């Protein structure tokens with residue numbers, strides 16, 4: 001039997017949905033109340049399927065269950081792979097009353113969610129995230145999509161899930177590097193909106209890296225609570241939601257430069273947050289001591305602190321020029337006024353941005 005740890009709600013009126021957090025959920029938690037028709041298509045990948053597919057199937061008793069198994073990797077978050085989902089849906093005669101279920105990390109979740117947004121003009125989907133990063137971030141909030149060779153997440157849709165089912169037991173099989181990547185997004189919540197969470201993270205970072213179940217449950221809950229609140233206030237990133245992009249303008253440039261493969265999303269975001277902290281110091285918003293504190297926490301999570309070898313200032317500037325937050329050709333960045341207080345702005349000195357880029361490139 002499962003053990004429920006917490007339940008949260010993303011409050012979006014008729015599109016509201018629960019985030020259920022617990023252990024032993026896969027295999028025993030009944031997800032059929034969130035399935036309106038008789039068909040379910042589980043979208044997963046070749047790494048996750050052997051680990052959790054059979055258990056996931058047991059969450060849909062009485063339903064016709066089909067499966068699409070995608071190749072594994074950020075480099076497959078593209079049109080060709082997305083098409084495999086549509087192929088599977090059509091081959092198995094799934095109608096507009098089907099429900100998709102994303103079983104895997106953020107790559108599977110973003111692609112299955114986008115497929116759900118598009119298939120027969122939109123069908124419901126459920127998120128069953130199995131990485132730390134997807135449990136604390138990508139499964140919540142309805143951003144779905146794929147990458148383009150010229151820019152990260154450039155094609156996509158807002159499409160909210162019916163429910164998010166987080167089984168913390170799945171983290172037991174997650175490689176250490178992926179745990180560190182997930183911690184980048186966890187730290188992000190402390191830096192953008194919840195300073196007291198930063199204190200907690202400093203005390204618990206070693207326990208988190210060691211996969212201490214109690215610490216993980218708490219970090220997942222507090223992260224989802226912060227994300228659910230921000231998304232509930234600003235579903236489609238009219239303003240506030242952009243703070244969830246702390247470190248991402250730099251980070252997405254790194255991922256695109258690296259060809260979506262060598263750098264994990266969380267690693268790029270970790271370095272990107274250090275770059276945002278650096279620029280926040282240069283702009284006179286936070287102190288050198290604040291920056292040192294943020295950097296120490298990011299490093300203690302096992303994250304890199306320099307841009308990829310061979311990536312130059314000009315590479316950053318040309319890749320950041322296509323960022324989705326840009327307005328009228330101006331690069332908008334998420335900066336910090338204090339640790340735990342972020343906002344999006346185009347109001348910074350270009351020479352300070354250049355100095356930041358110089359400091360992180362070799």
Ligand SMILES: NC(=O)c1ccc[n+]([C@@H]2O[C@H](COP(=O)([O-])OP(=O)(O)OC[C@H]3O[C@@H](n4cnc5c(N)ncnc54)[C@H](O)[C@@H]3O)[C@@H](O)[C@H]2O)c1
Pocket residue numbers: 045047048051072073074077104105106107108110130131132133134137138139140141142143144153170171172173174175178181182265266
């Ligand atoms: N939609 C959003 O709001 C949002 C938020 C953050 C990130 N993202 C996106 O999420 C993606 C990154 O997600 P990710 O970090 O989960 O990467 P991922 O989906 O590539 O998963 C990381 C690796 O872990 C494997 N894996 C998954 N679950 C496992 C488990 N329980 N045990 C062992 N291995 C497991 C995967 O197969 C993969 O090899 C990026 O594409 C990023 O852009 C989206």
Ligand SMILES: O=C(O)C(=O)C[C@@H](O)[C@H](O)[C@H](O)COP(=O)(O)O
Pocket residue numbers: 137140141143152153185237241242244245248324
């Ligand atoms: O949910 C959001 O909003 C975020 O920005 C969360 C980010 O961690 C995530 O990486 C997201 O996919 C980035 O979105 P994008 O719009 O910058 O592509």
Ligand SMILES: [Zn+2]
Pocket residue numbers: 137185248265269
């Ligand atoms: Zn992210």
